[in-house]
Amino acid sequence: MIKGKKILNILSLIIISTLIVGCGNSGSLKSKKEIRIGVTLYREDDVFISTISDNLEEIVKENESNYDFKIFLEFVDAKGSTLNQGNQIDKxxxxxxxxxxxxxxxxxxxxxxxDKAKSADIPLIFFNRExxxxxxxxxxxxxxxxxQAEQSARLQADIVSEQWISNKELYDKNKDGIIQYVMLEGEPGHQDALIRTEYCIKSLNEKGIQLEKLADDSANWQSDQANSKMTQWIKEFGNNIEVVFSNNDVMALGAMYAINSNSDLIKKPxxxxIDGIKESMESIKAGEMTGTVISDANAQAxxxxxxxxxxxxxxxxENIGDMENGKYKKLPHTKVTIDNVDEYLK
Incomplete structure (x- = not known):
């Protein structure tokens, strides 16, 4: 019996020692041969989202040799379907x-x-849609x-105010000192669309600039929808449109297409x-779009x-800087106009 008790005591000490070591390593990195990361996109054909995913793929290729494990990255396209996305996450x-x-x-x-990820104890990183x-x-x-959605809106307002003040004779078409504008909004309910729509106008008001809204509508981040909305507004308001605000570049480019196609009805407003995609910066360089605000897809990736x-x-x-509340990583923006577009086109 004494011998048996000794064996039990030794086993107990081993178990306790193991638990202590385990607790001491809490939060330390686990040794793995392969890390598998799944990425589900709301729509793969969204220009900005595809830019993030392309950058993410490149970053994995560039960094994999820095680790002693392989990194397996899988992208799936939900095609705008909540059901598809749920099934992808289940997989x-x-x-x-x-x-x-x-x-x-x-x-x-x-x-x-x-709740699904919590039950499986698999960490979740949401991006772009908060x-x-x-x-x-x-x-x-x-x-x-x-x-930083509010910052992007305020920088957009800065571009407009600078152009309006320095070129008022060109853009104040009816000479009333008030900006008559239309607004192309992103997807309804998207937090960035709501914030960008609110704060670009709020910021201009804070600068003492008066505005009059002629029309606003959602174009769901899509160029063709923006083209259709803008064509309709040009026919309705014509040359009264002095500023076109767009929640993203793709819609702004759609608006520019409509403006160029109806140049007999409207002088360029x-x-x-917002986003700083290559096509928008080329448009700025060509003297079409007035400006954009870079949302750094590479930094986000x-x-x-x-x-x-x-x-x-x-x-x-612990090694990730500027995390808000240990959960949020929000990247800053940069404004681009004809004055600095060459720097970013490089």
Missing amino acids: FINQDYDAICVNLVDRTAAATII PVEEDMNRWNKVYYVGA IVVG EAIFDIAIDVAQGGSL
Whole structure:
């Protein structure tokens, strides 16, 4: 019996020692041979989203040799369907992926996605489409990467105010000192669309500039929809349109196409977008679009990569700078006009 007690005591000490060592390593990186990251996109044909995914893929290729494990990255296209996206996330969970990155189709579906990932203990990184704060707080392994939407709107307003003040004789077509404008909005309910729409106007008001809204409507981030809306507005308001605000560049380019196609009905207004895609900067260089605000797709992709790799190994994001509340990584913007477009076109 004494010998048996000694064996039990030794086993107990081993178990306790193991637990202590385990607790001591809490938050440290796990050793893995392969890290698998699943990425589900709301729409692969969205120009800005595809730019993020392309950059993310390049970052993985460039960095894989820096790690002692392989990185497997899988992209799937939800094609604008919440059902598709739910099935894709189920697949990632069932195949025991190490991290899941989600560009939400529907912000209201975030809670369901979070609860599924929590049950499987697989960290989630949302990007570009931000879940509401209540959903973000459902679990401590939920993160968000995006841009500073209010800043983008205020920089857009800066471009408009600078052009309006310095070229008032050109753009104040009816000489009333008031900006008559139309607004092309992104997808209804998208947090960036709501913030960009509100704060570009609010910022101009704060600068003491008066505005009159002629029309606004959603074009769902799409060029063809923006072209259709702008064509309709040109026929309705003609040369009374002095500024075209657009929540993104793709819609701004659609508006420019409509303006160029109806040049007999409208003299070129101020046209501003957001995202800083190559096509918009080429348009600025050509003297068509007035300006854009860069939303750095590469910086966002880098942040997604850094967070995904860290949490996939059980890390605590200690090496990720500028995280708000330990959950949010929001990147700054840069404004682009004819004065500095060459620098960014490079």
